[in-house]
Amino acid sequence: MADDAKAAPQNAGPAADLSKLEHVQVELVAPPFVHAHEQRATGQPRVVQFRMVIQEKTLVIDGEGTQIHAMTFNGSVPGPLMVVHQDDYLELTLVNPASNTLTHNIDFHASTGALGGGALTLIQPGEEVTLRFKATRPGVFVYHCAPGGAMIPWHVVSGMNGAIMVLPRDGLKDRDGKPLTYDKVVYIGEQDYYVPRDKDGKYKRYATPIESYGDTLQLMKGLVPSHIVFNGKVGALTGENALKASVGETLLIVHSQANRDTRPHLIGGHGDHVWATGKFNNPPEQDLETWFIPGGAAGAALYTFRQPGLYTYLNHNLIEAVLLGAAAHIQVEGQWDHDLMSQVQPPTAIK
Structure with a gap:
């Protein structure tokens, strides 16, 4: 355990000379x-x-x-x-x-x-x-x-x-060893919070961090978060805060969860190349719908957008995404490709 964090390494030699x-x-x-x-x-x-x-x-x-x-x-x-x-x-x-x-x-x-x-x-x-x-x-x-x-x-x-x-x-590679590149990289950190409630069910406030420690620790032991969010708070990356991209752009999404497992999914898209456990010496999987990142790890996924519109990137434990906040939006600009998807008949009354 990291209880020994105060113990410095013993018998350490001189540091390497990196002056050149x-x-x-x-x-x-x-x-x-x-x-x-x-x-x-x-x-x-x-x-x-x-x-x-x-x-x-x-x-x-x-x-x-x-x-x-x-x-x-x-x-x-x-x-x-x-x-x-x-x-x-x-x-x-x-x-x-x-x-x-x-x-x-x-x-x-x-x-x-x-x-x-x-x-x-x-x-x-x-x-x-x-x-x-x-x-x-x-x-x-x-x-x-x-x-x-x-x-x-x-x-x-x-x-x-x-x-x-x-x-x-020499850069990222696909599973056949061919080069991969990205136009943009975004970083999404998934965060679980444990906010205690008072006897009336309202979230409590505390004067100092240490004052909240005892109540928070008891709630943490139950392993039931009050919030699960992307980038610090509910809505940090949705609505007006949506990420931006264009058709034809390739996005590298780096996603971390330091404490709990998560299941990223891009609604309307896929993981073209995915390092679910985040290690580039391992060949990426291809064409994934949802991937699994274990708690205490980070993953990476490449996707090239092929259709315009609003995409939702979320933790596909839908309770955690929809009810607790683990979701982001990506607004993509460009021309619609009817060959990939087309509404053959709009909604009409049943005769």
């Missing part, structure tokens, strides 16, 4: 958007440097005004998607401002050793730390806070998780 490698500073952007990156690496491995600030903040997570004391990486739920290439070094400076109240760290599922970096990044309010690891395995991976004990699931379900994408140096 190119060092690149990248500014992170909030999901569903992703910072600019090459799909295929054009040079030698680099040291890719990121800076991320932990923010403890109040979030409204639905249209009813339900509030939580969220814990976030860089202010968003999920935290930003970081993109590097295999054999690059990812270097992260993690900042826990003095205005925060809790201890935090980061566990990268993409890394090797020291509890995913959690043992080397535990910081108190008013501290910062820099971690570097070599990205040896291509794929999409979860990262999350893991400060130890019951604090681990509490921090994760309070929003403190995100994903990293490690691209193969």
Whole structure:
């Protein structure tokens, strides 16, 4: 267990001399958007440097005004998607401002050793730390806070998780080894929240994060979320917040769930090429209707839009999508193809 997060590795030798490698500073952007990156690496491995600030903040997570004391990486739920290439070094400076109240760290599922970096990044309010690891395995991976004990699931379900994408140096490939490319990449983080109710059934509010801890922990033990949402809140990616695309565009959807299983499905489309468990050394499956991402993992799916209109991308546990909030919209512009679908007769009264 990560209760040992405070224990630093023993007998550690000197760090590798990476002074001759190119060092690149990248500014992170909030999901569903992703910072600019090459799909295929054009040079030698680099040291890719990121800076991320932990923010403890109040979030409204639905249209009813339900509030939580969220814990976030860089202010968003999920935290930003970081993109590097295999054999690059990812270097992260993690900042826990003095205005925060809790201890935090980061566990990268993409890394090797020291509890995913959690043992080397535990910081108190008013501290910062820099971690570097070599990205040896291509794929999409979860990262999350893991400060130890019951604090681990509490921090994760309070929003403190995100994903990293490690691209193969020569880019994505289909199952026959042919190159695959995308026009856009979007990042969807699926989040389960556990908001306690009062004796009248109304969602409770608390003055501080720690004040909510006991009630939230009891609710978490029941394994029944109050909300399951995409990108932090109900409606974050629907209606006016819908994602945009055009007929002929290829979208790479990166989808993570740090705590629960999920079943992504694109209504009106498919997964042309899908890495359901997110690891690019494995050949992608093709033409999927729904795919399965286990809790604590991230997956990736490529789809080229062939028809205009409104698409719904959701968790196909329809209770979780429709009643709890795990859904997104993609509005696609373009010309309708009647060969793919046509309404032969409009609705008419039965004679």
